[in-house]
Amino acid sequence: MDAHGKPPSEKQFEILIRMHCDAGRGLRVYYVYDKMRNKFGVKPRVFLYNRIMDALAKTGHLDLALSVYSDFKEDGLVEESVTFMVLIKGLCKAGKIDEMLEVLGRMREKLCKPDVFAYTALVRIMVPEGNLDGCLRVWEEMKRDRVEPDVMAYGTIIGGLAKVGRVLEGYELFKEMKSKGHLIDRAIYGTLVESFVAANKVGLAFDLLKDLVSSGYRADLGIYNNLIEGLCNLNKVEKAYKLFQVTIQEGLEPDFLSVKPILSAYAEAKRMEEFFKLLEKMGKLGFSVIDDLSKFFSHLVEKKGPVMALEVFTHLKEKSYVSVEIYNILMDSLRLSGDVEKALSLVDEIKGSDLKPDSSTFNIAILCLVDRGEIKGACECHNKIIEMSCIPSVAAYCCLAKGLCEIGEIDEAMMLVRDCLGNVTNGPMEFKYCLTIIHICKANDAEKVIDVLNEMMQQGCPLGSVVCSAIISGMCKYGTIEEARNVFSNLRERKLLTESDTIVYDEFLIDHMKKKTADLVISGLKFFGLESKLKSKGCKLLPD
Known part of the structure; x- marks a missing residue:
């Protein structure tokens, strides 16, 4: 357009800016603005300046928004209320409260004080950012301007204070709100009850329940669930159970969160008779008892x-309240606590029952068997998962590959590495570098392999047995023993490998090269049809 003598107009630039604003592309907005003002000499109107600054502030480019404001002042334009509010909101979001108060002061002097909607908008910006101190400073400014907070402003700041553990400050504002005759939303009651229970102030939470009922509201299930949990935390499980019955009478359809604290209290006190009675009650109410027990054991x-x-669980087995998922939860917990033997005994217990192990069972079994050094058993579990048309977990892949590398089964480990990267969407960084290392070994250059290893460690990926096995695999397939030894010598000199590890990897290197050489010999014999003649003479081609 410019080349044809028709330079773009402000309106055309405005269309471009509006499109980028609507798409949330702040940097593109600034790019168009820069071309508009500095290349074509078109100065935006106040309305367009406001839109540009707003787009930049909303997309996190406050510094650019402030630079645009400097241009605004340089062009001799006068701020509107929207201009000030765009800057104030941007500064609030960035947590720059002192600068925000300075702009707010200029707005008062030059134009007007913000109204309740503007102040409420500021509160709603800062609460999600967790800047409650800044929020309270804005609250003081609101009082200074004699602006009466509305229900939205009160609800936002009370909820924000309650959620960050400053529930007493929120409660004071709640009482202030109530004294002014505002209609208090039930959600505010719920937030305060939840926070009081979390702070172990159950008495105040019940006072709020009474206040809620006296105000003509009906408590929702979330409020009752929080109160039940609070009573159980104070070992008042009988009162908690009565409150649970109230939820049934109120027709609120209690859920797992209603019974979880009561079940936990019964379990901790070893009151199994009441525990089973509650399970029966849950069944009559339509709960999926076995599924809820799985959630309960995860919590326990x-x-x-x-x-x-x-x-x-021992008591539950007597009543047939069992599932594979519960077994898996217990097995994984035992494994994490170091009791691998007990975890594996549960695997045997599943096999001896009417339950069928699932892929999660075998994944956990792989981790346990590798910890115990039973790599063959872990491989059998891997094969079971494949037979079920499932994919092993990333943890199982990593653990089994490491176990295979530690006993010198390098080809099998590299096969697992490829399978994992082919089957999961975001495989381990270690595995990705293994394939890179094998590919680099085609150059038969130790320096290039070391460069890849350095990059890997800079990315926070440690040097482990799988990576070292990848070096052995790549060099035996594409390179030489000498270059592989040069890599390991470099790692030992840099103290990235111990001397004992270097000796072990050297033995693996020699053994693996022998295997590869033997494979080539056998392939040649098969090609020329000499294998049968050697066998007839009693020659062994492969070890048993």
Whole structure:
């Protein structure tokens, strides 16, 4: 257009800017603005300046927004209320409260004070950012301007204070709100009840429940669930159970969160008779008891560890409240606590029952068997997963590959590396570098392999047995023993490998090269049809 003597107009630039603003492309907005003002000499109107600054502030480019504001002032334009509010909101979002208050002061002097909607918008920006101190400073400015906060402003700041553990400050604002006769939303009650329970102030939480009911509201299930949990935390499980019955009477359809704290309290107190009665009650109410027990055991092992969970599970087995998922949860917890033997005994227990192990069972078994040094058994579990048309977990792939490398089964380990990267969407960085190393070995140059290893370690990926095995695999297939030894010598000199590890990898290197040489010899014999003649003379081609 410019080359044809028709330079673009402000309106045309505005269309481009508006399109980029709507798409949230802040840097593109600035690029168009820069061309508009500095190349074509077109100065935006106040309206367009506001839009540009707003787009930059919303996309996190506050520094550019402030530079545009400098241009705004340089062009001799006068701020509107929208101009000030765009800057104030951007500064609030960035947590620059002092600068925001300075702009707010200029807005008061030159134009007007913000109204309740503007102040509420500022509160709503800062609460999600977690800047409650800045939010309270804005609250003080609101009082200074004698602007009466609305229900939205109160609800936002009370909820924000409650969620970050400053519930008493939120409660004071709640009382202030109530004294002014505002209609308080039930969600505000729910947030305060939840925070009071979390702070172990259950008495205040019940006071809020009474206040809620006296205000004409009906408590929702979330409020009751929080109160049940608070009572159980205070070892008042009987009162908690009564409250649970109230939820049934109110027709609120209690869920797992309603019974979880009661079940936990019964389990910790070893009151199994009441525990089973509650399970029966759950069944009558339409709960999926076995699924909920799986969630319960996940909670129990996280809170109390596997020992108590196993005690409870022993009682559950007598009543046939069992599932493979519960077994898996217990097995994984035992493995993480170091009791591999007990975890594997649970695998045998599943096999001896009417339950069928799933892929998760075998994944956990792989981790346990590798820890115990039973690599062959771990490989059998891997094959079981494949037979089920499932994919092993990334943890199982990594653990089994490492186990195979440690016993010198390098080809099998590299096969697992390829399988993992082919089957999962985001494989381990270590595995990706293994394939890179094998490919680089085609150059038969130790320096190039070392460069890849340095890059890998700079990316935070440690040097492990799988990576070292990849060096052996690549050099035996494409390079020489000498270049492989040069790589390991370099790593030992840099103290990235111990001397004992270097000796072990050297033995693996020699053994693996022998295997590769033997494979080539056998392939040649098969090609020329000499294998049968050697066998007839009693020659062995492969070890048993």
